Amino acid sequence: MTDLALPQRARLADRWPTALAFVAIAGAISVIVLVGREAEFFGPSVATMAGIYLAAYATGRPWTAWLAFAVLSAVVSGLHLLRRWEVLDVDPAVGMTALLVPLWLWTVLRRRFTDVGTFSVQTAGMFAFGAITLACAAVQPRLGALLAGLGFLTHGAWDAYHFRADKVVNRPWSEFCGVVDVAVGTALVIVAAT
Template identity: 70%
Template structure:
């Protein structure tokens, strides 16, 4: 007997991650328009994005990407406040890169390195996105904004890969993050070019 079932139609409600991402992207663009601090705000976000994947991977539950988003957004916000008040003297990009390395060490402590290929991919993400975060903080602002845009676009490709393989994070997260990354990445490149 052959399966003659029709493919399930995608309902508009199934695209809620995309709708939520459009709202988040609009908020990010509003921040760009209202504040002239793109490289300061969006450079450390590259490490945040990679950290979300590492945290979910360390926990071994793809749906925890949403929790990781909240936790790491709070961490980077605290780093920005401390930097603005000159309390610690640590650039948020450096602080988030340190957090990224700590999350990677946590995955090692949880023995997630036994999943060779996935662990290697997450390690490459930590190194690449961490380096890009630090680079954004060390170059002149216009180039830093462009690099942040490239980082967001690269992370959008990262999201698409994880959506396809359906590993590390759940598909609603990777869909949401990809849409945000592509929209914000393009907006940052436009800001850098103008």
């Protein structure tokens, strides 16, 4: 009986990214329920997610997605605080979308464009997720929340693609991000629709 239990425990331990995702989902749902400014807070996250992939792609080290997550989360949080304190009047959605350009240029400087297929996919992602982020900021809040939700769901499909391809980011990251994206995206769509 212990021979069968050990592989089962090992498989459960391999799902730590999903467990961590549930913690992140709980935090995001709390923000949605308590704050009620979905488009303002979650719209910039769509560009942030694209930036995480670009940063990991630029380094050529898939595990750096976790580091990029920490750094870019701090940047978007800083932009929110600076705007709230009236120190810097830059919409975080615009700031995070603008940040995609130097991240993309970093991939060019690192000559990552030689892998034409992956470079093209990352470039398309930068444009698509950047456009969604800017649209979230440009429309009324309810529609912005819906667009943010659709952006999260689309990024969930992006994560699934990268999980399967096992490129750009490591599988624990794409698993974590995909679970968060699908759950938060669904919550945002529901909130926008009600």
